Amino acid sequence: MKDKRKINYPLIVNILVTILVIVYSIYLVLYKRHTANFKLLVINDAVLLVISFLAILNQLRISSKKKEFNILNSLTVALFVILTFLTANNATTTVALTKKVPNFIGKNLIEALKWAKENNVTIDQIYEYSENYDEYIIFGQNVEAGIEAKDVKNITLTISDGVNYDKKVIIGSLVGQDIKTLKETINSLHLNNVKIQYKTDEYIKKDLIISQSKSGEIRRNDEIIFTLSLGSKNELVAVKMENLIDKSLFDATLFLEQNGISYEIKYDFSDKKIDTIINQSVAEGTTLTPLKDNVIITVSKGKQIKVPNLKNMKMAEIVDWITANNLKISFSDKYDSKIAAGSIIEANYKENDIIEEGTTIKIVTSKGPLKMRKFNSLTEFRTWANTYNIKYEEEYRFHDTISKGSIISFSLAENDLIDINDVIVVTISNGKAVTVPSFVGKTKNNILTECNKVGLSCSFTYSNYSSTPKDTAVDQNKKAGSSVVSSTSIIIYLSKGPAKTFKVEISESQLTLGDATKTIQTLTAYFASKYPGVTFTFSTRSSNIYSRAGFIHEASQVTDGTSVTQGKTYNVIITK
Numbered sequence: 001m002k003d004k005r006k007i008n009y010p011l012i013v014n015i016l017v018t019i020l021v022i023v024y025s026i027y028l029v030l031y032k033r034h035t036a037n038f039k040l041l042v043i044n045d046a047v048l049l050v051i052s053f054l055a056i057l058n059q060l061r062i063s064s065k066k067k068e069f070n071i072l073n074s075l076t077v078a079l080f081v082i083l084t085f086l087t088a089n090n091a092t093t094t095v096a097l098t099k100k101v102p103n104f105i106g107k108n109l110i111e112a113l114k115w116a117k118e119n120n121v122t123i124d125q126i127y128e129y130s131e132n133y134d135e136y137i138i139f140g141q142n143v144e145a146g147i148e149a150k151d152v153k154n155i156t157l158t159i160s161d162g163v164n165y166d167k168k169v170i171i172g173s174l175v176g177q178d179i180k181t182l183k184e185t186i187n188s189l190h191l192n193n194v195k196i197q198y199k200t201d202e203y204i205k206k207d208l209i210i211s212q213s214k215s216g217e218i219r220r221n222d223e224i225i226f227t228l229s230l231g232s233k234n235e236l237v238a239v240k241m242e243n244l245i246d247k248s249l250f251d252a253t254l255f256l257e258q259n260g261i262s263y264e265i266k267y268d269f270s271d272k273k274i275d276t277i278i279n280q281s282v283a284e285g286t287t288l289t290p291l292k293d294n295v296i297i298t299v300s301k302g303k304q305i306k307v308p309n310l311k312n313m314k315m316a317e318i319v320d321w322i323t324a325n326n327l328k329i330s331f332s333d334k335y336d337s338k339i340a341a342g343s344i345i346e347a348n349y350k351e352n353d354i355i356e357e358g359t360t361i362k363i364v365t366s367k368g369p370l371k372m373r374k375f376n377s378l379t380e381f382r383t384w385a386n387t388y389n390i391k392y393e394e395e396y397r398f399h400d401t402i403s404k405g406s407i408i409s410f411s412l413a414e415n416d417l418i419d420i421n422d423v424i425v426v427t428i429s430n431g432k433a434v435t436v437p438s439f440v441g442k443t444k445n446n447i448l449t450e451c452n453k454v455g456l457s458c459s460f461t462y463s464n465y466s467s468t469p470k471d472t473a474v475d476q477n478k479k480a481g482s483s484v485v486s487s488t489s490i491i492i493y494l495s496k497g498p499a500k501t502f503k504v505e506i507s508e509s510q511l512t513l514g515d516a517t518k519t520i521q522t523l524t525a526y527f528a529s530k531y532p533g534v535t536f537t538f539s540t541r542s543s544n545i546y547s548r549a550g551f552i553h554e555a556s557q558v559t560d561g562t563s564v565t566q567g568k569t570y571n572v573i574i575t576k
Contacts, residue, residue: 125330128160171224239259261288272300307355327359331363332365396430430485499533
């Protein structure tokens with residue numbers, strides 16, 4: 001018999017709508033849980049689920065022929081469309097919000113690194129001391145908050161390196177003050193190396209400062225010892241041991257000192273913060289006798305961190321390792337023809353090195369191979385080559401069309417890959433070659449005209465006397481016919497002309513009897529003016545014949561009436 005049951009289409013529609021809402025709920029949990037509007041999305045989705053289930057239940061209870069169902073069914077579908085639009089709009093808005101550069105000021109470095117990783121932004125870190133921000137807290141950023149993250153490739157963050165303990169501060173005398181005042185002073189001045197010791201004193205009240213080792217100007221890291229009073233020995237009473245685990249070394253030793261309990265300090269590596277107590281030899285609640293019992297406390301040296309093989313790690317993995325171990329990181333990059341871009345070239349620590357918390361890991365990554373590029377000037381090329389430590393050699397040759405100092409060619413073509421061992425040869429123009437003329441036998445004026453014509457710079461100096469007329473060239477420092485650069489300086493040697501001969505005239509008035517030095521002074525000036533071009537040298541000698549000092553010696557090369565010629569040298573001997 002034929003089945004006349006009608007298909008309940010409205011029920012099917014509501015079931016499908018409900019399935020879609022459930023699928024969308026799973027999508028929200030998996031992909032939208034980190035968005036700022038996640039709570040609103042969940043509320044919208046929950047309303048959809050409730051309405052969808054109600055519609056299904058209503059369909060199962062009421063006949064599809066009734067009008068009430070059709071209204072509810074239509075309402076369900078309409079609400080699904082409206083709320084889906086709203087959630088989608090909220091999702092879009094949320095995504096947009098997450099793509100803005102946040103304000104990192106006051107946040108931990110780990111938060112910034114996670115955001116940078118999610119948004120494909122590199123973070124450069126600068127560490128500076130700060131009086132107002134704890135270690136690893138960001139207090140400066142070079143990119144303004146609110147800028148679209150897609151427009152940002154790199155952000156430089158200034159991170160607190162904690163208080164500068166090398167800074168000098170002024171501390172006055174605290175003698176007579178109590179332990180509370182001492183603690184306040186330590187905190188306000190950021191003193192980092194304070195030692196507190198107690199001793200019994202019959203006259204000074206307990207917890208008052210008896211003495212201090214330093215006052216005035218000190219560095220925060222300088223050791224300063226405060227001695228406080230335990231009061232009278234008779235006032236000391238037994239004390240219950242406290243739980244010192246997780247307390248700072250300062251607080252732990254203060255408790256023991258205050259109660260007259262001697263102690264020893266041991267150090268060991270642990271996951272706890274440096275200078276935190278990680279063990280005590282006496283259990284909490286144990287009765288301790290002052291000036292008798294002894295306690296051993298173990299202090300954390302921080303983590304003992306083993307360096308992994310950083311070169312085999314991805315950058316995201318390195319960042320995670322850095323943040324997990326409270327380390328610092330510094331990035332730099334350089335071109336490398338053998339290592340792919342983004343890969344690590346080197347690090348300042350190798351695999352299995354043991355380091356402590358706070359250590360800076362310096363990572364050098366590859367920018368890939370450096371390519372040869374086009375250069376507009378020799379200066380530009382030199383700057384580029386020196387910047388990237390590229391070896392190069394310069395060769396010079398003449399060129400008819402390329403001006404002096406300009407680049408003719410490179411040994412590598414544009415876009416050629418540059419290996420670290422490559423030596424780039426750059427050929428530089430010396431300008432158009434100038435052939436040096438022969439100037440010998442030409443006059444000074446003619447030489448100047450010719451030098452200007454061919455583009456040379458000529459200078460003159462006089463040679464010897466000769467049969468060649470005066471101011472006529474007899475030689476030149478650049479060989480005629482050789483090629484030189486334009487504006488090259490050429491030295492031309494000119495003749496002094498034919499040498500003249502003079503007859504020396506010496507009178508007794510030019511001679512100073514008894515003073516050879518005076519005679520030499522007089523004759524030097526006289527000969528220079530009277531016999532130009534002749535060189536005279538002077539010496540003194542005793543005479544066996546005449547005893548007249550200051551007069552011409554009998555062995556002198558020059559005497560009254562001697563002929564002398566320009567260009568030659570003569571020795572004049574004066575009797576001493």
